[in-house]
Amino acid sequence: MSLEINQLVGGYGQIPVLHELSFAVKDGQVVGLIGLNGAGKSTTIKHVIGLLRPQSGTIKINGKTLAENEDAYRSAIAYVPETPVLYPDLTLREHLELSIMAYGLDSDDAWQRLTPMLKKFRLDNKLDWFPDNFSKGMQQKVMIASAFMTDASLYIIDEPFTGLDPVAVHDLLALVAAKKAAGASVLMSTHVLANAQTNADSFVLLGDGRLRANGTLDELRDQMQMPDASLDDIYMAMTKEA
Amino acid sequence: MRELWRSRLVSHEKDQSRYLSRVFNDHFVIVLLVLFGALLYAYSQFVKGVGNHALWTAPLLAAVLSLSLPLGRLATLLQRADTIFLLPRTGQLGGYLQRAVRYSAVLPFVLQIMLTLAAWPLMHGGAFVPLWWVGVQAVTQLLFKGADLALQFGSLYFAPQLRRIWRPLLVLCAFIASTIGFLLNPLVALLVALLVLALALRMQRQARQQRQLDLLTTVELEASRMGSIYRFYNMFTDVPGLGGGVRRRKYLDPLLSGIKQGPGNSWLFLLSRGFVRSQEYLGLAVRLTVIAAVLMWICSTWYLSAAVGVIFVYLLAVQLVPLAGRYRDVVFTHMYPLPDTQRVHAWTQLVRVVLMVSALVIGVSAFSHLPSVTTAIAMLALIFIAGVIPSAFLTRRVQNANK
Numbered sequence: 001m002s003l004e005i006n007q008l009v010g011g012y013g014q015i016p017v018l019h020e021l022s023f024a025v026k027d028g029q030v031v032g033l034i035g036l037n038g039a040g041k042s043t044t045i046k047h048v049i050g051l052l053r054p055q056s057g058t059i060k061i062n063g064k065t066l067a068e069n070e071d072a073y074r075s076a077i078a079y080v081p082e083t084p085v086l087y088p089d090l091t092l093r094e095h096l097e098l099s100i101m102a103y104g105l106d107s108d109d110a111w112q113r114l115t116p117m118l119k120k121f122r123l124d125n126k127l128d129w130f131p132d133n134f135s136k137g138m139q140q141k142v143m144i145a146s147a148f149m150t151d152a153s154l155y156i157i158d159e160p161f162t163g164l165d166p167v168a169v170h171d172l173l174a175l176v177a178a179k180k181a182a183g184a185s186v187l188m189s190t191h192v193l194a195n196a197q198t199n200a201d202s203f204v205l206l207g208d209g210r211l212r213a214n215g216t217l218d219e220l221r222d223q224m225q226m227p228d229a230s231l232d233d234i235y236m237a238m239t240k241e242a
Numbered sequence: 243m244r245e246l247w248r249s250r251l252v253s254h255e256k257d258q259s260r261y262l263s264r265v266f267n268d269h270f271v272i273v274l275l276v277l278f279g280a281l282l283y284a285y286s287q288f289v290k291g292v293g294n295h296a297l298w299t300a301p302l303l304a305a306v307l308s309l310s311l312p313l314g315r316l317a318t319l320l321q322r323a324d325t326i327f328l329l330p331r332t333g334q335l336g337g338y339l340q341r342a343v344r345y346s347a348v349l350p351f352v353l354q355i356m357l358t359l360a361a362w363p364l365m366h367g368g369a370f371v372p373l374w375w376v377g378v379q380a381v382t383q384l385l386f387k388g389a390d391l392a393l394q395f396g397s398l399y400f401a402p403q404l405r406r407i408w409r410p411l412l413v414l415c416a417f418i419a420s421t422i423g424f425l426l427n428p429l430v431a432l433l434v435a436l437l438v439l440a441l442a443l444r445m446q447r448q449a450r451q452q453r454q455l456d457l458l459t460t461v462e463l464e465a466s467r468m469g470s471i472y473r474f475y476n477m478f479t480d481v482p483g484l485g486g487g488v489r490r491r492k493y494l495d496p497l498l499s500g501i502k503q504g505p506g507n508s509w510l511f512l513l514s515r516g517f518v519r520s521q522e523y524l525g526l527a528v529r530l531t532v533i534a535a536v537l538m539w540i541c542s543t544w545y546l547s548a549a550v551g552v553i554f555v556y557l558l559a560v561q562l563v564p565l566a567g568r569y570r571d572v573v574f575t576h577m578y579p580l581p582d583t584q585r586v587h588a589w590t591q592l593v594r595v596v597l598m599v600s601a602l603v604i605g606v607s608a609f610s611h612l613p614s615v616t617t618a619i620a621m622l623a624l625i626f627i628a629g630v631i632p633s634a635f636l637t638r639r640v641q642n643a644n645k
Contacts, residue, residue, distance in 0.1 A: 075579040087516075094511075101503055102579065102580055130488065
């Protein structure tokens, strides 16, 4: 099991925002993390990537917490943030080289994975440019390429579709599918429920920092007694219930 | 308009004190004190060597004092948005600007008095001069500066010639009058200063009576003045919106290619590029090195050169500490499976090289001014000390820079 969250209580400072959250993302699975603005999706992600410390509960990746083995924990995660975050002083090539060095990847292998991605994203002729000067969509593609060239066991992608053109959305989903097929786990936070429904194996619905529902689409339909409902319908129904 | 001036002044002073507290940090104050001591020593040695019949000092002093007059621009504290929001009240800004002139006079007046006091030993070719000479010359300088501010004020009323032509003429006039005053009697210069002030005030009055305020130019001049100030602050701290920015500097890539790529060098890879490509750090290192190298030509002994060299190298090291925290807000620096010790080690490695190169340049300058075996040994010691400073004194600050 790649990611296991157990009774997580956490937040900013002393005030808990997440209340006894528990869910898991298995190997070879894509889980959609869904909820209204302010539901706790980004806070959950920040706890998983180690930017926030749980007040109680545990987060394990491949069976280890951050405290038990920090290097192994961090090496296992690849992250695509909601807003592109770039180094102002590095060219695109240097961003990728830095990621290769930091994760201890084999340079040749990494560039073999990167080259077709960069071509698909039309970044292959911009390697010596500063990504800080790219458009938002192109910066997002840099983030995606940087994350997906690794061989992480858990991919966390936060609102990845924002700013991407339709072709890039399609390419990203293909990358997610490829990683899934290779046995990695993917936790994908998104408001684009149509994409989530088509590409995720199961869903975690958050509301006010609590787990509202967790399961496959069929399981959610049973829970809500809404056979044949789309994820969008189930989501709206759950929101009204709250 | 009185209220407007008051609120602008309060806001301005709050803003300036925030930046000044960062500029005048304890290290910089120590450096300034040492520099001031070095300059005083050098000046005292110079004065001793002048004798008491050196009439050439008169035009030299007059030049220094008259060239100091343009220092201290009119601070109107007007902002770009004022060209929209204050446009209907342009005609009523006269009172506001008079307060601005009074405020703008304070620091330049203090400067003129200090310069006059510093000029005292050399006022009459090195011979003894009574205290009243100094008093009269100080008043003369204040009158000339008052005239300069009056011309600046008047020029804002669609009278740019007051700024572009009459201000330089004032400097020339002050030079001639002060030279004659130092050679004969300072009362001559005082009389000239009174006449010049009267003339400047008349020109200012005429401009204000005959024309309207050129609000656009007034705002542009203020923006230019504040820009100079913020650029000075930016040498020591980040000024929002005036971030030095990043330059590609491809010609420096060969220097960076020497860093072998591997997990152990990730932070060195990143910090070296931050140093070379950011305007703040490379520019700062070059500026401080050049200043120190020039100062070597004022230092008259090898030990003074060594002391100033060490001070400047240490100052440079301290100013480079923020580089260690440059990427604090980039989430990936917290996520990479890299120990924080690597960041500290990388900073130490990089800054050691920078300091040793800086020390080498300073040493070459010192040796060229005072060529001797002792100077050479002192400068070699400086280079050695430069290599030791980062790890010996700054490790804890670098560790905390990323928090």
